Amino acid sequence: MSIFVWRLLSNRVHVDTKLQWRKIELASKCYCCPTTPGIESLQHLFVNGVGAARVWSFFDQWFAGGSYPLKPKDTIPERLEGWAKRTNQQKKTHMSRITPCLIVWFLWAERNRCRHNEADFRPQNVIWQTQLHIKKLIDSGQLGTNQRRGVVSPLTIVPALSERRQAQLVMPLKWHPPDPPWIKLNTASWLSEGSGQARGGGIIRDHYGQLLCAFSVPLLVASSLEASAKTVRIGLSEAKELGTQIWIETNDPRVASLVKTRSFGPADSRHEMARLFLLQKGCSTRITSIGSVLNKAAKCLAKLQCDPTEHCRFNSHTAPRIVKAIVRLEQMGVPYLREEDE
């Protein structure tokens, strides 16, 4: 990390403008501004781009009362030196010197994550990682009270981290293919409370992640639980045509738990659950539930724009384009990012 900061101060970090200056043809577009991307310069990425500005102003609160205000025109060395002097502490290992280095380091890490994963830049990620690193330094005794003198009690912010972690940490998630000879069935369903209209979708893939069969069917159901159970049951009967070891992944944790405990559940699901248990005979199954991010293909099928009474069945050639695209991405192991509010 110190090497990185040194490279940054000596203008040796390869952002787009730097590469352009070296006559490498490149259309520069920053990753840190979601609505109006700017040209990615060192100044933009590390000081005054939307992402950087948010991160600096967050940590600015920790050093409230410091003599050095945030100025958008700060150069990077000015920013680092200014912050180092904020609390008038001489120690080289004081938090006022460490924090800005961590900020630029994690800004750079976030920028690279976005560039390589085609992901959105999240200032919150940078803030979170910087806080976590500081917390680690404190926990391991490398950042004692002397080195935190003059800092407006970051500890009131840091301990809250574990609770905030779940909501704020953006984790890459991947759809996992089954191990051979298993096949995997993903199902999703929805029920409109207003119209009572419901539809279920499912997709069956092999261990290469290749689409074997997909379906989208109207459901006559009284509850969302029944809709989920019915979709799993329809999917399982399709899957049994294709294999005998079937991994079921449903959008509904209630169905997964009913299957695991072999219970029929409330009145509205009893009938479907009984049929599902009968179908399980003659094949091996396992069942898990999954959040909607990793169940995109099944969700698209359940939400398919078509005649509401139409039963649709697809193979790898006839599947809707969006489903084929999702299958291809998941086959390549491209990760998704969990939305912050999920």
Ligand SMILES: [Zn+2]
């Ligand atoms: Zn930007």
